[in-house]
Amino acid sequence: MEYGYSEKVLDVFKNPHNIGEIKDADAIGKVGNPACGDLLWMFLKIGKGRHVIEDAKVKTFGCVAAIATSSILTDMIKGKTLEDALRISKQDVVSELNGLPRQKVHCSVLAVDALKEAAYDYYTRSGISVPEDVKRAHEHNSIVAERIEHME
Numbered sequence: 356m357e358y359g360y361s362e363k364v365l366d367v368f369k370n371p372h373n374i375g376e377i378k379d380a381d382a383i384g385k386v387g388n389p390a391c392g393d394l395l396w397m398f399l400k401i402g403k404g405r406h407v408i409e410d411a412k413v414k415t416f417g418c419v420a421a422i423a424t425s426s427i428l429t430d431m432i433k434g435k436t437l438e439d440a441l442r443i444s445k446q447d448v449v450s451e452l453n454g455l456p457r458q459k460v461h462c463s464v465l466a467v468d469a470l471k472e473a474a475y476d477y478y479t480r481s482g483i484s485v486p487e488d489v490k491r492a493h494e495h496n497s498i499v500a501e502r503i504e505h506m507e
């Protein structure tokens with residue numbers, strides 16, 4: 356344990372997976388953390404038909420916890436349908452990392468929210484009706500991200 360982080364968090368942070376952008380992404384989700392002002396983007400390639408996530412990448416200005424949670428979430432969602440991926444909770448991500456220091460749990464929300472934002476983008480672009488919980492999350496996330504981006 357270093358700074359209260361599990362070995363798993365530190366391993367993922369030192370060797371994160373799926374960092375960067377997907378140029379021809381089918382969906383992009385952008386979220387901000389109101390507690391610290393950090394931003395995170397998620398890019399998805401999604402197969403037509405069953406909407407299977409073929410590729411996922413993230414880009415973030417966030418901390419160790421934000422990088423570790425977003426990296427592990429991209430590993431967890433690849434190969435899943437978008438619908439199944441959306442069932443993954445913040446707690447599932449934290450458990451997959453063998454825990455996070457309590458004061459860093461707010462950072463883990465970013466990755467899960469970015470996935471919801473990407474889903475909103477995908478459903479909207481594809482003309483698919485957006486599930487209520489994704490719609491509600493989008494209303495909140497888009498306001499926070501805009502505020503953060505326009506902060507001096």
Ligand code: FES
Binds near residue numbers: 393417418419420465
């Ligand atoms: Fe900003 Fe963790 S402190 S995302």
